[in-house]
Amino acid sequence: MSHSDLLNRFPRVRLMRGPTPIQRLDRLERVLGERRRGVSIWAKRDDLMELGGGGNKLRKLEFLIGQAQSQGCDTVVVTGGLQSNFARLAAAACARTGLGCEVVLTQMVPRETEIYRANGNVLLDRLFGARVHILKAGDDAGEFAFQRAAEIAASGGKAFVGTLGGSTPVGALGYVDCAFEIAAQSTEIGTFDQVVIPNGSGGMHAGLVAGAAVGGKDLSQIRAYTVLSPADVCVAATVDKVNAVFELLGKEDRVQAEDLTISGTQLGGGYGMPTSRLVEAVRIVGRSEGLLIDPVYGGKAFAGLLSDIENEVIAPGSNVLFVMTGGSPGLYAYADALNSN
Known part of the structure; x- marks a missing residue:
């Protein structure tokens, strides 16, 4: 069976147009000088997508919106x-496909x-027409979401509930494709x-590992920096997600903690x-x-990449691909931190 x-x-509902480009960050390499230890630094531009400001979550949403529509849902x-x-990209995807959000x-x-x-x-969630519920600290978002789904059903609709980061096995299929x-x-x-990435809710990492395994690639080449836990x-959560993706794909492959970096x-x-x-x-x-890296995911992963290059954790002379996951609208919410010093 082909890929x-x-x-x-x-x-699946197509929300992005073709493969995102890969470009070499040669100007950055020159600025780093000897600090880069001869490493070639490339960027996979998953921030360059037309819909909703772009970003990696659109890959997940192609399959999640497809799943929602196949179940006859009218709201996400x-x-x-x-x-x-x-949330921002789900709101944009729903606007594009005519679903409530x-x-x-x-x-x-x-x-x-x-x-x-x-x-x-938050500004863009509302701009894209989503109904925004902001809970207090400690409130259970999942419980609230399923309660809203029940209320939507009671009024004659049908809701699809997308969990944190869209990091379900179905959502992770977007990064198998990547x-x-x-x-x-x-x-x-x-x-x-x-291949260097941030790991938040783990779906992107799980999809990349599962896709690499199916393609016969070395799993150790995928290097992640945790930004959530x-x-x-x-590691434990990502192992579970990878194996769940294998099951969804009908593959007998399995990973253990030592297989992930x-x-x-x-x-x-x-x-x-x-x-x-x-x-x-x-x-x-x-x-x-002149590129924008977000302050929650990509910024920390790129900081790890620079540190590990300089400290030779990443071997001198390596060819490294950084996946730019988007999220640049978040920069405006962190203006105080970014303008300091």
């Missing part, structure tokens, strides 16, 4: 943190500034020794909490390449 046949078995209810990229946002980050509460992704895409692009560019918790060095004070290394990473990419 396309493997995924064509699942309902999703959960996330206050500045959730997944409700986003259930929780206070996952201890930031109480007005700019954080009303700007960035793994196939990277493999195809590598035949023209050259093989990447490392401690490394041991992140996940670093906890960039987590800092926790999810959504800025670090000095994150700010430095966002600035150096902005000032050398």
